[in-house]
Amino acid sequence: MINRIIKFLTSMQLMTVLILLFAFSIGYATFIENDFGRSSAKALIFSAWWFEAILILLVLTLVYNLIRFKLFRIEKIAALTFHLSFIVILLGAGVTRYISYEGMMHIREADATNVFISDDTFLQVHIDDRLQQYKYDKKLFLSGITSNNFDINVNFKDHDISIESVSFLPNVKDSLFVGIKDGKTTLHLVVPGENGMQDEFLGDGEQKMIKGEYFTFNNPKLGAINFSSENEIIKCSSPYSVSTMSMLTREENEYDSLNSFILNKKTLHTANDLNFVLKDILDKTKKIPVSASNVMKDGNEDALIVNVKVNGESKEVILYGGKGYAGADNVFAIQNLNFKLSYGSKYYTTPFRVKLRDFQLDRYPGSESPSSFASEVSILDGEKVSDHRIFMNNVLNYRGFRMFQSSYDKDEKGTILSVTHDWWGTLITYIGYCLLGLGFILVFLTKQTRYKALSEKLKKLSTIIILPFVMSTTAFANDSSSVTKEYRFNPDHISRFDALVVQDNGGRFKPVHTLTSEYLRKIYGKDNFENQTATEVILAMMYNPVNWSKKPIITVSHPKLRTLLGSNDIDSKNIRVSFNDFFDTNGQYLLAKDVELSYEKLPKDRDQYDKDLIKVDDRVNICFAIYGSGIFRFFPLPNDSNNTWLTDMQSSEFRGNDSLFVSNIIPMYFQGVKEGLETNNWTTADTIISYIQKFQLRYGAEVLPSQTKIDLEITYNKLKIFSRLFLFYFLVGVLLLTVIIISLFNNNKWITLLIQLFKWLIIVGFIVHI
Numbered sequence: 190m191i192n193r194i195i196k197f198l199t200s201m202q203l204m205t206v207l208i209l210l211f212a213f214s215i216g217y218a219t220f221i222e223n224d225f226g227r228s229s230a231k232a233l234i235f236s237a238w239w240f241e242a243i244l245i246l247l248v249l250t251l252v253y254n255l256i257r258f259k260l261f262r263i264e265k266i267a268a269l270t271f272h273l274s275f276i277v278i279l280l281g282a283g284v285t286r287y288i289s290y291e292g293m294m295h296i297r298e299a300d301a302t303n304v305f306i307s308d309d310t311f312l313q314v315h316i317d318d319r320l321q322q323y324k325y326d327k328k329l330f331l332s333g334i335t336s337n338n339f340d341i342n343v344n345f346k347d348h349d350i351s352i353e354s355v356s357f358l359p360n361v362k363d364s365l366f367v368g369i370k371d372g373k374t375t376l377h378l379v380v381p382g383e384n385g386m387q388d389e390f391l392g393d394g395e396q397k398m399i400k401g402e403y404f405t406f407n408n409p410k411l412g413a414i415n416f417s418s419e420n421e422i423i424k425c426s427s428p429y430s431v432s433t434m435s436m437l438t439r440e441e442n443e444y445d446s447l448n449s450f451i452l453n454k455k456t457l458h459t460a461n462d463l464n465f466v467l468k469d470i471l472d473k474t475k476k477i478p479v480s481a482s483n484v485m486k487d488g489n490e491d492a493l494i495v496n497v498k499v500n501g502e503s504k505e506v507i508l509y510g511g512k513g514y515a516g517a518d519n520v521f522a523i524q525n526l527n528f529k530l531s532y533g534s535k536y537y538t539t540p541f542r543v544k545l546r547d548f549q550l551d552r553y554p555g556s557e558s559p560s561s562f563a564s565e566v567s568i569l570d571g572e573k574v575s576d577h578r579i580f581m582n583n584v585l586n587y588r589g590f591r592m593f594q595s596s597y598d599k600d601e602k603g604t605i606l607s608v609t610h611d612w613w614g615t616l617i618t619y620i621g622y623c624l625l626g627l628g629f630i631l632v633f634l635t636k637q638t639r640y641k642a643l644s645e646k647l648k649k650l651s652t653i654i655i656l657p658f659v660m661s662t663t664a665f666a667n668d669s670s671s672v673t674k675e676y677r678f679n680p681d682h683i684s685r686f687d688a689l690v691v692q693d694n695g696g697r698f699k700p701v702h703t704l705t706s707e708y709l710r711k712i713y714g715k716d717n718f719e720n721q722t723a724t725e726v727i728l729a730m731m732y733n734p735v736n737w738s739k740k741p742i743i744t745v746s747h748p749k750l751r752t753l754l755g756s757n758d759i760d761s762k763n764i765r766v767s768f769n770d771f772f773d774t775n776g777q778y779l780l781a782k783d784v785e786l787s788y789e790k791l792p793k794d795r796d797q798y799d800k801d802l803i804k805v806d807d808r809v810n811i812c813f814a815i816y817g818s819g820i821f822r823f824f825p826l827p828n829d830s831n832n833t834w835l836t837d838m839q840s841s842e843f844r845g846n847d848s849l850f851v852s853n854i855i856p857m858y859f860q861g862v863k864e865g866l867e868t869n870n871w872t873t874a875d876t877i878i879s880y881i882q883k884f885q886l887r888y889g890a891e892v893l894p895s896q897t898k899i900d901l902e903i904t905y906n907k908l909k910i911f912s913r914l915f916l917f918y919f920l921v922g923v924l925l926l927t928v929i930i931i932s933l934f935n936n937n938k939w940i941t942l943l944i945q946l947f948k949w950l951i952i953v954g955f956i957v958h959i
Contacts, residue, residue, distance in 0.1 A: 198246065199253040205930055207243050207250070214240060221334075226485030227793055228512060229332035236330040241286075248279050267631035274624035281618030289611030292537055293513070293595065293791070297603040301544035301569055305608045307534045310512050312493065314352065315529040316345055326535060331493070333359040333483030348526065351498045355505060358480040361492040365390055365474055372473035376406055376416060376423065379466045388468075391416070392476070400463055414460060416452060423452040423470065429461040436466075478507060487794045488513045493532040499523040508532035539590055539608070541570040548597060548604045558806050559788055562597055564604040579606065591615075596791045605791065678725050678862075682871045685878050687724050688899050690885055692822040692834035698894055701821070702903045708820070712808045713765070714744045727815060732862055734816035738768040743808050747801035753779060768812045780806055818859075823881050824851045825889030832892045854881060914954050921950050 197203060214234050222230035234240055251272050255261070260269040294305035309328050316323040323345045331337045337357040343350035365375065373393040379386050380400055389399050396405045396413065403413035414427045425431070431444045436455045444450045452458070454467050478492040491511045497504050504523055510516020510533025518531045547565040552558060563580035568587055577585050585592040589612035596605040687702035702724060706716045709723040716723045730737040745751060746763040754771070758764050771779055784806045787799040795803075814820050822834040826842060835842055840852035854877060861874030885893055894902075925947035932940045 199250050199257070204247065204250045207247050209930070211243050211247070214243070223797055225332065225334055225483060228330075228485035228487075229334055229483075232330040232332040232335045232337075244279055244282070248276055251276050264635065267628055267635045270624055270628035270631055274621050274628055276621075277624060278618055278621030281614050281616075281621055284617055285611050285614030289609065289614050290537060291607065291609040291611070292534070294543065294592070294606045294608050295603065296543060296545040296564075296566075296606070297598070298545050298548060301542040301567075303539045303542045304536050305539070305606075306513065306515065307537055308512070310510070310533055311535050312341075312352075312495070312508075313531045313535060314341065314343070316343065316350070317527050318346070318525060319527070321346070329493075329532075331357045331359075331491070332485055333357070333480065345526075348524075349498075349500050350526075352530075353496045353498070355494040355496050356492075357494070358478050358492040359485050360480055360482045360489050361478040361509070362481050363476040364479045365471070366477055367471055367474050369473050369475040372475040374406075374418065375471045375474040376467060377469040377471055378404070379468050381464055390471075390474075390476075392474070393418075399465075402461065402463055423467065424449050425452040425458075427460050431458055431460045433458050478509075485512075487511075487791065491532075495530070497523065497528065497530075499526055506530060510534075537608075537610075540588060541568055543567075543592070543606070544569055545604055546576070548601060550597065550601050558784055558810050560810070562594065564594055564606065566592075596789070599789060607791075677721060677729060677866070679865060679869070679871045682865065682874055682878075683722065683724055685875055686728070687903055688896075689821075689823065689878060689881060690889075690893055690899065696832075698834075698892055700899045700903055702906055704821075706906055708811055708815070712744070712811055713742050714763070718742065727820075728862070730812070730815045731818045732859055738812075738816065741765040741767050743768060743771075743805070743812065745805055747798055747805075749798050750780075750801060750805060753783075768809065768816070771809050778809075780809070818855060821855075823885065825885060825892075827888045832889070834889065850880075850884065854884075917954050918951065921947050921954070925951070 218230040218234040221233055255269065255272055258268075259265070260272060262269075290307060290309070292305040292307040294302065296302055310331065312327045312329055314323070314325045314327070323343060325341070325343070327339070327341055329339065337354055339354050341352040343352065366372070375393065376391045378389045378391060378399070380389055381387065389397070389404075391397055391399075391404055391406045393406055394408045396403060396408055396410055398404075403410055404416065405413050406416045407418060409415040409417070409426075412428050414425065414429075417424050417426070426447060426449045427444075428446055430446050431450070433442045433444070433453075434440070434457045435453070436457060452467050454469065456466065458465050458467075478494075480492075489511055490509055493508045493510070495506050495508065497506055502523055504521065506519055506521065508516060508519055508530055510531060512534055514533060515535060516531040516533030518529050520527070520529050522528065544567040545564060546567055548562070549565065550562040551560050561581060563578055563583075566577050566579060566585070568575045568577065568585075570588075577587075579585050579592055579594045581594055583594075589610055591609045591611070593607040593609075594604070595607040597603065598605075687700060687705075689701045690698055691701050691704050692698055693704060705723040705727045709718065709726055710716050718726045721729070726742075741764075743766055744763050745754065745756075745766055748759045751759055751764055754766055756764055756766065773779060780802065783802055787795060787802050790799060811820075817838070819836045819838040822836050824835050824837065824843070826833045826835055827844075827847065835851070837851050837855040840848050843851050858874060858877040858881075861871070861877055865871035865874050925944065928940060928943045928947065932944065
């Protein structure tokens with residue numbers, strides 16, 4: 190019986206099922222995250238016991254198969270390396286799950302800190318009897334769509350203490366209920382608000398800040414406007430003089446400061462320029478938390494209701510808190526034991542301090558939208574001080590902590606860094622990745638592998654495949670030659686311009702053909718527009734921005750964005766609008782306010798609308814830069830240690846004749862373009878391209894790619910190797926995977942034939958593809 194169970198747990202059939210369950214789970218988690226927030230996906234899927242069980246069973250199955258198939262042999266080194274890589278990667282994930290921690294560190298300029306707030310939420314328990322104390326932090330994964338059940342049994346001296354969950358309410362708002370048996374008296378006040386009058390409720394024994402002034406009810410505070418109840422009469426004592434006017438009789442009165450007077454209903458009171466009215470006195474009221482939405486959002490207030498039992502006596506406690514900030518302490522006593530409970534994130538510390546020397550934010554030219562931001566920080570580690578720069582793709586690693594640039598303050602005087610402590614988990618996982626890469630290499634070097642077997646079959650069948658390959662290539666060439674393109678620019682001139690070298694924002698040197706293709710795909714979704722190549726389109730946008738700003742070239746997908754831009758089409762996958770559609774009649778950018786709000790959020794807090802909005806804003810800013818002729822970084826800065834290349838708009842960075850050349854060459858080029866379009870004489874424009882190439886060779890020869898590399902990259906771009914047969918590969922691949930899974934449970938000759946058929950369809954497709 191035991192052998193049968195072991196055989197089942199280590200079988201290939203179970204492994205297949207586990208892999209399918211794993212794939213389905215992470216796919217389903219994506220939808221959960223989109224609809225209910227990241228915390229819900231973590232609580233429902235990634236932190237669930239069954240998800241961890243799947244990963245543990247996968248590891249055990251992989252280990253068992255190492256022994257079962259005797260992979261510890263030199264001829265099986267490739268398969269062994271693959272198996273070990275997945276085992277090590279999963280072990281690294283386990284270390285990350287149980288040992289590592291992460292959070293957010295907020296620093297203002299010139300300040301230093303070693304504290305950051307955790308990404309996870311905790312129930313923090315503190316108990317004492319004035320002689321000894323007990324502390325415990327329980328990590329919780331709660332959401333509005335899971336059961337959220339848990340209990341904690343506390344071992345503190347001889348006391349029988351337990352803490353059990355009662356309910357969890359995300360996005361909580363306190364609602365006032367009247368007529369509750371154990372309720373208390375509450376004053377209903379009305380004060381001026383931003384959008385008319387605003388209701389405020391002041392409970393018996395409460396102190397509350399209202400419009401910058403402290404108000405109290407039966408709990409006086411020095412310097413506050415204090416209310417008290419005496420024989421069903423409400424009296425007021427204020428540190429300021431108070432003027433009153435009856436809203437019924439228009440009778441006016443004045444009361445000196447600290448003189449007690451009766452607070453009447455429907456009477457306007459004015460104290461220190463603040464108006465307030467006692468609207469009603471509510472009996473037997475109680476504030477009860479109510480969930481406004483099941484969607485979990487970092488920074489929103491949630492309510493965790495727990496039942497605390499001590500030696501048979503119980504008390505229900507409401508804890509307010511949430512992810513991203515430390516919750517308020519709830520202090521109470523049961524049977525001479527003092528309790529302090531809180532729910533929310535907690536603070537971690539680093540063994541060093543981080544000082545923010547300067548926060549830097551760059552914006553797109555002529556726009557308020559951020560293009561990049563960075564933090565200049567100093568690590569203060571005892572006597573050791575080191576300076577670092579943290580930006581989008583540059584992570585600071587120090588003593589096992591990794592710091593990423595995450596967000597920033599509205600006034601741009603502070604930064605928010607994402608901090609992770611996962612040295613062992615990262616190391617183990619990277620070792621797994623290295624083994625995986627080594628496995629790929631060994632596949633090609635080892636004789637007894639699947640790759641070698643397929644290679645031999647390909648050699649035998651090469652004569653069979655070469656004929657349809659040649660025929661298909663010829664047919665493709667004939668089909669291509671039958672397409673007539675109406676070029677706005679001379680094809681030979683475009684080829685010369687395509688071969689110019691440009692530096693992108695990441696510092697890579699590439700041909701113009703690559704850069705323009707990237708830009709047009711990002712803006713339009715394709716690398717051609719109305720039978721024009723990407724380079725033709727970009728040059729046309731620079732040459733005639735007024736005309737092109739009216740063309741529907743910018744892709745928009747989110748329904749809310751479509752509505753904001755005035756489109757009635759919400760059914761199609763996406764729409765395309767013009768650059769001008771993003772501005773009102775006064776030239777105001779329609780997305781400005783929403784874009785600012787989206788960038789203020791942490792990346793993990795952004796919903797689908799925020800993500801789509803930032804993408805569309807990026808497209809608009811790229812168009813803006815193109816219309817301003819400031820996208821081509823053609824010109825190497827002389828004697829620059831970082832090999833920086835600049836645009837003609839940055840000519841002030843150059844000196845003497847170089848500055849004159851850079852500032853004038855692009856306008857001269859477009860004069861040549863104008864001549865070419867009007868007379869079909871492209872000599873001037875071609876000559877200016879050669880001048881730019883000479884300038885690049887003069888100051889940038891050390892980093893300038895060879896002409897062979899440039900030509901190969903352009904050829905690679907035009908072949909579109911991995912996009913021409915995408916749908917074919919996808920359909921055949923899905924069918925092949927389905928048949929292989931079926932073969933694990935029911936294998937016969939028809940299944941084998943189908944597997945061979947789909948394999949060869951993929952091979953033939955790839956050869957025709959090339």
